[in-house]
Amino acid sequence: MEKVLLRNIGVPASHTLSTYQSRGGYASWRKVVQTLKPEQLIEEVKASGLRGRGGAGFPTGMKWSFVPKDSPKPKYLVCNADESEPGTFKDRLLIEQDPHGLVEGTMIAAFAIQSHTAFIYIRGEMAFGATRLEQAVAEGYQAGLIGKNLFGTGYDLDVIVHRGAGAYICGEETALLSSLEGGRGWPKVKPPFPATHGLFGCPTVVNNVETLATLPWILERGAAAYSAMGTEKSKGTKLFSVSGHIARPGVYELEMGYPFKKFLDEDCGGVPNGKKLKGVIPGGGSMPVLKPEELDKVNLDYESVAAAGSLLGSGGVIVMDETVCMVRAALNLARFFAHESCGQCSPCREGVHWMEKILHRVEHGGAQSGDLDLILNIAGNIAGNTICPFGDAAAWPPGAFIRKYRDEFEAHIAAGKCTVRN
Amino acid sequence: MDPVKFIVDGKEVVTTKGTTVIQAAAEAGVAIPHYCYHPKLSIAGNCRMCMVEIEKMPKLQIACNTQVAEGMSVLTQSPKVVAVRKAVMEFLLINHPVDCPICDQAGECQLQNYYMEHNRQESRQEVGKIHDRKKTIFGPNVVFDGERCIKCTRCVRFCQEITKTNELAVINRGDHSTISLFDNAVLDNPLSANVVDICPVGALTDRDFRFKVRVWYLEKTPSICPGCSTGCNISVEAYQNKIARFKPRQNDSVNGPWICDEGRYSFHELAGGERLTMPLIRQEGGLVPTTWENALQAVLSGLRGSPALAGILSGRNTNEETYLFAKLARQLSSAAALEVFYQERELTETQRILMSPDRSPNFRGARDMGVGSNGGFAGLLEELASNKFSSAYIVGEDLLGADGEKIRSALQQLKFLVVQDTKLTETAKLAHVVLPAAHFGEKEGTYTNRQGRVQKLNAAVICPEGARQDSEIFLRLLDGAGHKLAYSAPSEIFSALTQEVAAYSGLNYDSIGEQGCELGSGGGAAS
Structure with missing residues (x-):
């Protein structure tokens, strides 16, 4: 190309x-x-x-x-x-x-x-x-x-x-x-x-x-x-910045529609150190995470990523291997959004930090059985109800992490501490 | 203005193009809950409380920023709308201290009201509240509680858009966002306390009023501000027969929803202090209490046939009182010079938004009633100082102000001086007879503001026993002077004066209403 x-x-x-x-x-x-x-x-x-x-x-x-x-x-x-x-x-x-x-x-x-x-x-x-x-x-x-x-x-x-x-x-x-x-x-x-x-x-x-x-x-x-390049609806080329647990991180230019799995495994050299892939965020921190089994059919264009339930977004690909605690990853993103919420409209200003605080106790102890549903409910109350798309950006990641890695979250709550890193 | 037909909750409504959903729904009698929206301020769209469902739109829309369109169908009570209101209420309360028992806003707080209407659930927030500054002084009249604030920014926008003084700003981010004085400013503009009125919660409270009365005990009486001739519409709010506060009462022909701070707190001076409750009469050694009968007789014999009588009214006397006083003065003396207190001062640009340069709310009305002399009030005062009068009747004003010594000696040389006032002022101390009267908050009647709008005063509190209404005193004196009138109530006096004063011809006391009516408009309440 x-x-x-x-x-x-x-x-x-x-x-x-x-x-x-x-x-x-x-x-x-x-x-x-x-x-x-x-x-x-x-x-x-x-x-x-x-x-x-x-x-x-x-x-x-x-x-x-x-x-x-x-x-x-x-x-x-x-x-x-x-x-x-x-x-x-x-x-x-x-x-x-x-x-x-x-x-x-x-x-x-x-x-x-x-x-x-x-x-x-x-x-x-x-x-x-x-x-x-x-x-x-x-x-x-x-x-x-x-x-x-x-x-x-x-x-x-x-x-x-x-x-x-x-x-x-x-x-x-x-x-x-x-x-x-x-x-x-x-x-x-x-x-x-x-x-x-x-x-x-x-x-x-x-x-x-x-x-x-x-x-x-x-x-x-x-x-x-x-x-002439790309797919029917996603034309041309696009940059992808790849980071995380990947052998060759960096900025890549791909023709739209390039197979995601092939990109990660061949172009970027796959997950290093013999570790297994646990999840990938395809389009920057605000986009829903995808599980390894979801990647097979995904191509890197707007429509294909959307069909998989995430978004191509900025093309910021974050790769996480099996050592990553998904609660901690969700907490890390929630902390970012709570810090960056501008504070103008009520749902985002109040809700994003609230989610972070609940995630914090899921990761560090003190969580209760209803916490996950509460977070999903808060995220649902923020998304679509704010002045700007930041509300959606902040609400999507915790929702996706909990829905896709619920067992891991539940295990944290049951143990009263992190079950991945300890 | 093109008409637009739209549907709110299944009801077809016609409004004009450009109207927002929140306004159009209100016109149709559908109240959409809101915090940040204020009809006199720019659209902020930040509280998200006014979200409604609009047919063919996938997401809920804020009613404050959405204009109606032909055929648009708006749902204000759909399950989605009900759910989002409940959610927004929860967001607004998770970091709120819920300190209602010690909050001055309790009883008139939109968080309380909307919680009952739209939320009514137990708190799900167990992970610690954000703390913020408590009782932070913003200015001479306003105190801020950051924890109660919902960041609707009405106060910020007020200072940007109405007073253009920009004292307030939002600082910090996320749920640490808070309102702050900008760049070491002090919130001391002449309209500053309006931010308390527009604050929908207990974040901004009135330093003068707070902790005095629980608001549900207040008795509210619609009236007119006695501060100046702008004639701002107010609600006089009293507790145990004492005025506790003034609040603005919206009248878009006069003051919109605002009043100035000077007017707002004017009741302290006008209604406070020790009241006169008995007539006083001068005997050797000074003023001593007497009966009304004796006092009125003394006034009549002291003033009747006076060769040169100066009659000075307060700018706070009503049209009805002024009308009677003019009659009385002419009855007592063929050489009566009448005036109404009037002094101007320089105003700043911000003061001029609402304030008039005088302190005489009914100056124009008094002129209409025939109270006025060639040289104006200043001229009459000068004549008084140069001993042109043999006697004087002074109502409701202390003339011994800053430049009082000349007047004092002139008053001392008068053959007879009557002072009618609520308190024993320095002027009253020089009188031969002092008549205890009622103040503006104790009387009913009309004021005519500087634009020529006739507006109604109502009695908010009862005058102390022993004191009398000015109109009653004038009527009794007229009676004693041989000019008995067949009427006494303010409404009756008003209807009598409309027969005599051409500009008021055709006006009807009952139809003045709470919004007043313009002279020359042929009566009837204006919008």
């Missing part, structure tokens, strides 16, 4: 403008600004079948087309580089090793909605990545690729790198916008949606790093070349 996203990774000085341009970089950008109308660009990306890589998988061209063309307000393109989903580190690789690819993709998307200001909102902890992006943007301005009257066409575009202050919730697009506006990183109540009322109340599109970094290739090679 030809690499779309990782094509420049591993090339010496891949982060510099000269290297990027020597490999054909910014040719797509020049072509877009000089030869395409925004509608043509949107049609091309629609035709490619590209779907949002932030986790939700919404068709990218469609998202752009929701921006009103006749709005008198300025329009904004915002790149969501606040990658912080547990087990997910694919965007970071692109940002650090191929920053110009992201800048070029960001600008192509900005052109599609005729925005003249694009923001790249980068997670505060990614200090190195932010520096790389700032350097890339500075190089771009110097080379006349960013700024006023680009290529003599009269089109202006500024790109601004903005560092977040370290909150997982700011990866949620409307919380990101609140934060970018200078406010508390709280998700906004929808409707209205960002396409019409986004940043500073203006029409806004928020796209993920991986989504944007795909665009230069699509414009260079054509929508057909992209949509």
Whole structure:
């Protein structure tokens, strides 16, 4: 398979403008600004079948087309580089090793909605990545690729790198916008949606790093070349960041629809040290865990993973071998979500930490027989009832862990302590 | 405004486009429970209590942020809705201290009310509650209990959107989120105590009122704030014949749902202190108690035929009292100059949201009743100070304020001075006769605010034995002066004045209602 996203990774000085341009970089950008109308660009990306890589998988061209063309307000393109989903580190690789690819993709998307200001909102902890992006943007301005009257066409575009202050919730697009506006990183109540009322109340599109970094290739090679890869509904390639009990962890680019089991066993070298696989989270910490026996039929595309009862999400694959205590794993994730809940709406604010506290006593002693059903009930009361998808993200993992490894949870309660690690 | 037809709980309702489900349901008589929603504030959507089921939508929707659409069918009592309300109530209570017996909000707490309506289950939370700051002073009038707070952010939004003073903010995350003063601010804006009224739980309480009375013992009387001529609608809430607090009473033509802090606490000065309960008369050596009979006789003989009588009313006298006083003064002296107390001060932008520069709620009404002189109140005071009058009748105001010495010596030189007031003020101490009167909270009648809206005062407490209503005193004096009137009740006086005062012609006392009516609107209660 030809690499779309990782094509420049591993090339010496891949982060510099000269290297990027020597490999054909910014040719797509020049072509877009000089030869395409925004509608043509949107049609091309629609035709490619590209779907949002932030986790939700919404068709990218469609998202752009929701921006009103006749709005008198300025329009904004915002790149969501606040990658912080547990087990997910694919965007970071692109940002650090191929920053110009992201800048070029960001600008192509900005052109599609005729925005003249694009923001790249980068997670505060990614200090190195932010520096790389700032350097890339500075190089771009110097080379006349960013700024006023680009290529003599009269089109202006500024790109601004903005560092977040370290909150997982700011990866949620409307919380990101609140934060970018200078406010508390709280998700906004929808409707209205960002396409019409986004940043500073203006029409806004928020796209993920991986989504944007795909665009230069699509414009260079054509929508057909992209949509030739993948499955019927999940086109192209996708990055997977693999961590945990796996022989070769790292970031992989796969054609959509690649068999999950084959990927883990062959590409990633399987579970090391002769241990057995106990569970895999396929799409980042907020997605339901899958048991080994569920993997056989699963392919890595949106539809297949969903059919197995989980979600492809961010592509953050977390592998757990037989030494892992599933109660502790669930507790660990619950602790993360309790810490990161923004506290805005009642079910998530109160319920997520409550689940963590109950899980804590299941793992450490003091639990009661009704605790598991109580957690499932709380999770059910949170999911679907919150302002933003964080509530679902926090509610799904404990539910999945308990349903799939109930015996292990019950054993903990009966023993009054951890039965796996002791 | 395009009409939209939609269905709530099977009932077809017509409303206007752009209306939210929570508003439209309320119009149709269906109350949807809520905490964070407030009709005068922006939509926060955070409490999740107002979730309803909408046909063809897979997830429940918050009624506060969903606009009605043609043909939309909304269920507010379906099993899913009932279940989510129960769940939300549980979430709001798991870290709540449930300290109702020592909470001042008890009895008017939406956690208590909705728990009874929507939850009614035992706690399933056994793993320890989050603790937060207790009795934290936010400002001169407001105290905060973080553990009782449900983070609805009404108070934060009030300070952002209504006063634009931004004293409050949410800090920290998750279930450690809490309300805090922002950047060392103090919650001391002129409308600060409204946050207590809009707080649906016991998190923000009123430093002045708390722990004074359990709210279910309060007797509530709709009335008008005596603070200034804005005429904010209030509920005077009393316990054992004492005013315990003012609460705003919503009137969108006047004050919306708010009142200012100055008005809110004005009853302490106006209704507090030691009351006069017997008429006093000057004898050698000072003022001594006397009977009403003797006192009124003394007033009549002291003022009748006065060559230059100054009549000064309080800005808190009602239209009815003012009307009678004008009659009385003219009956007593052909050379009577009448005025109503009026002084202005500078207001800040935030004060101007509600407050008027005066402290005379019925200034306009008094003018309408013919109480007014060429030079205005300041002019009359100047004339008084330069000894232009032989006698004076001063009602309900202490004129010996900051610049009082000139007035004191002028009053001392008067041939005859009558002071009618609730307390023995410095002015009253100079009088020949002092008549004990009732205060604003003890009387019924009407005020006309600065916009020309006639609004009704009602007696919230009973005036002490021995003191009399101003109108009764004026009527008895009129009678003694040979001008007996055939009426005495405020409603009767009002109907008499509508015959004489052109601007009030056609108004009907009973139809003023609790929301008042505008002059020139031909009577009838306005919206």
